Amino acid sequence: MTLARLVGVIVGAIAxxxxxxxxxxxxxxxxxxxxxxxxxxxxxxPPGNEIAVATYLDSVLTAAGIKTWRxxxxxxxxxxxxxxTGTGARKPIVLMGHMDVVGVHREQWVADPFAAxxxxxxxxxxxxxxxxxxxxxxxxAMLRLKREGDAGAVLQRDVIFIAxxxxxxxxxxxxxxxxxxxxxLIRGEFALNEGGRTRIIAGxxxxxxxxxxxxxxxVVTVTARGxxxxxxxxxxGNAIVRLGRALAAIGTHREPTVLTPTTTRFFGDLASSxxxxxxxxxxxxxxxxxADRIAAGATVLRATPVFDAVLRNGxxxxxxxxxxxxxxxxxxATATLNVRTLPGESVDAVVERLRRxxxxxxxxxxxxxxxxxxxxxxxxxxxxDAVRSAARAIDPAIIVVPYLSxxxxxxxxxxxxxxxxxxxxxxxxxxxxxxxxxxxxxxxPLASLTFGVRFIYEIAARAAR
Numbered sequence: 001m002t003l004a005r006l007v008g009v010i011v012g013a014i015a016x017x018x019x020x021x022x023x024x025x026x027x028x029x030x031x032x033x034x035x036x037x038x039x040x041x042x043x044x045x046p047p048g049n050e051i052a053v054a055t056y057l058d059s060v061l062t063a064a065g066i067k068t069w070r071x072x073x074x075x076x077x078x079x080x081x082x083x084x085t086g087t088g089a090r091k092p093i094v095l096m097g098h099m100d101v102v103g104v105h106r107e108q109w110v111a112d113p114f115a116a117x118x119x120x121x122x123x124x125x126x127x128x129x130x131x132x133x134x135x136x137x138x139x140x141a142m143l144r145l146k147r148e149g150d151a152g153a154v155l156q157r158d159v160i161f162i163a164x165x166x167x168x169x170x171x172x173x174x175x176x177x178x179x180x181x182x183x184x185l186i187r188g189e190f191a192l193n194e195g196g197r198t199r200i201i202a203g204x205x206x207x208x209x210x211x212x213x214x215x216x217x218x219v220v221t222v223t224a225r226g227x228x229x230x231x232x233x234x235x236x237g238n239a240i241v242r243l244g245r246a247l248a249a250i251g252t253h254r255e256p257t258v259l260t261p262t263t264t265r266f267f268g269d270l271a272s273s274x275x276x277x278x279x280x281x282x283x284x285x286x287x288x289x290x291a292d293r294i295a296a297g298a299t300v301l302r303a304t305p306v307f308d309a310v311l312r313n314g315x316x317x318x319x320x321x322x323x324x325x326x327x328x329x330x331x332x333a334t335a336t337l338n339v340r341t342l343p344g345e346s347v348d349a350v351v352e353r354l355r356r357x358x359x360x361x362x363x364x365x366x367x368x369x370x371x372x373x374x375x376x377x378x379x380x381x382x383x384x385d386a387v388r389s390a391a392r393a394i395d396p397a398i399i400v401v402p403y404l405s406x407x408x409x410x411x412x413x414x415x416x417x418x419x420x421x422x423x424x425x426x427x428x429x430x431x432x433x434x435x436x437x438x439x440x441x442x443x444x445p446l447a448s449l450t451f452g453v454r455f456i457y458e459i460a461a462r463a464a465r
Contacts, residue, residue: 027457028450031140032123034060035449036116038099038132039125045100047076048173050165053099053132054078057139057163064146066161069185073165073177080163081178081185084145086155086464091189093383093463094160094419095142095456097135098167098174098194098410101127108440121446128444129427130437131194135163137426137456144457145464157464160188167410175410179417187419190383192459195409195423198452200430202275208391209403210384211423212377213262215314215340217408218347219369220354222246222317225362228331235329237362240322243333246358247317250337253357255313255350257298258342259286262376262404263310267297269401279304286311306431309406313350314340340406343373371408374415383422383463390458394451424459426452 041052051072058068061082071079078099086092104113104126111117111124118124127133142161149155164174178186195211224246226239268287274280278300285297301307315337322333341347347367354365378384379402388400403423411421425434427448436442 027140027144027453028446031136031449031453032446034139035123035128035133035136035444036125038136039116039123039127040114042114043100043127044103045166045168048100048165048169049076050099050163051076051078053135054080054163054165057135058082060139061142061161064143065150066142066146069182071178071182073173073181077165077173078163079165079174079178080161081182082142082161084142084149084155084159086157086159088158089156092158092160092187093460094162094186094188094191095138095460096162096164096175096191096193096410097131097138098164099132099135100165100168100174101130101132102168102438105440110441113442122443123446123449124441124443126442128442129425129429129433130442131167133427133444133449133452134194134425134456137452140453141457141460145460148461153465155464157189159460159464160186162186162191164410171410171413175413179413183417190381190420190422190463191411191414192383192387192456193409193411193414193421193423194425195405195407195411196403197425197434198428198455199434200428205273205275205397206395206428207270207399207401208387208424209266209401210379210387211403211405211409211411212379212384213260213343213402213404214374214408214412214423215342215404215406216347216371216373216412218339218341218367218371220315220337220339220347220351221364221366221368222250222335222337222358223332223364223366224334224360225332225364227329229329231327231329239330239333242360242362243320243322243335246360246363247320247335249358250315250317250354253315253354255315255353257286257294257311258313258345259294259311260343260376260404262379262402264289265379266310266401266403267301267307269399273399306406309340310342310404313342313345314338314406315350315354316340341371341373343376343404372412372416374412376404377415377420377422381420383420383459386459386463387422387424389462390455393458394454426455428452 166173224243271283282297282300285293319336414421
């Protein structure tokens, strides 16, 4: 081999690494700028008003020479689709996220939730994690893939970018609308969406939980009845008191432990490397298939709510109502329960167990809204392999495990539609920060943003080439 040829081979081998190193700071700064812009656009759903976010993303993608389609499913709502064309040798990959966010209690935040305030090395704002951060990571991946394509890199798959409305309220004006109205535009072999986790655990170690299944969300209403009258004369059987007793009983009720194939592998894969050996043994126990060990392990894991929640159906009272005046005893009082069933579990069976637990003929418990179960995804294949390879390229010690999420996402619609869909939160977060999602003081460390931007790019590049 000639010296010139040898130099050419060496340069060719190190060029991707040099390009990544050179682009990382620029990409990180650009991602932060985009994310701060998106957070400052208030898209609390309802009403959503995602059109401003879609318009901004559209302008950025179009300026980069990427083909886009922008739709208006309803006034003020938007759906944005963009596409980078590959050779077509393989079916497309979809990168997706949603533009709407949940509401806030401003007075309980340390920073304005829509100011995108930087405090030290942390960005505060509603949507930083759920889900505008994911949108920005997807956006940065699209921009980088386009730059590389313009420089001669070849993709075997088209890469489709989707920004949805209405995910936080069911998705009828988002993914539901796109599937119904533009199915050919968004169909791919698989999609990467929100829903999983990249968790920081003791000692700074990290693992990636790739969501391939999710619980099903239902609404259950509890109605207590009793005698009504003037509040000056206390009455036995007061409906509000009766409802309180029913909720107290429901609060102590625990659904049975149920291991799905996804959860069994989740705990089994994590067990040997978990820093707390007692918890690691409990993980091994619940994945053992032995009834006594499962029960013992589940008891230990109960102390960690995020682990306990994937081992059983979940029941959370969320709304309580009753009465019209302070001096009137109402004839009824109601409470709303959010019930999340594991795949294959019946919400009607959960309700029947609750009825036996409450054991009061004047308390009615009924399902008022049913979710739709979606099939579980395999913990193997091109996308799963791309996620594992990408994660280890950034952190060789990281573990990638399949995950059943407690939350519902747009991925469920795609799975029912017949498309593979996986969920990932690409930003490494400690439990304290993860718990701020949908809560107060949602925030994203800048180091996690940098990690997540690279992570999504690495996944997309590996899956599409």
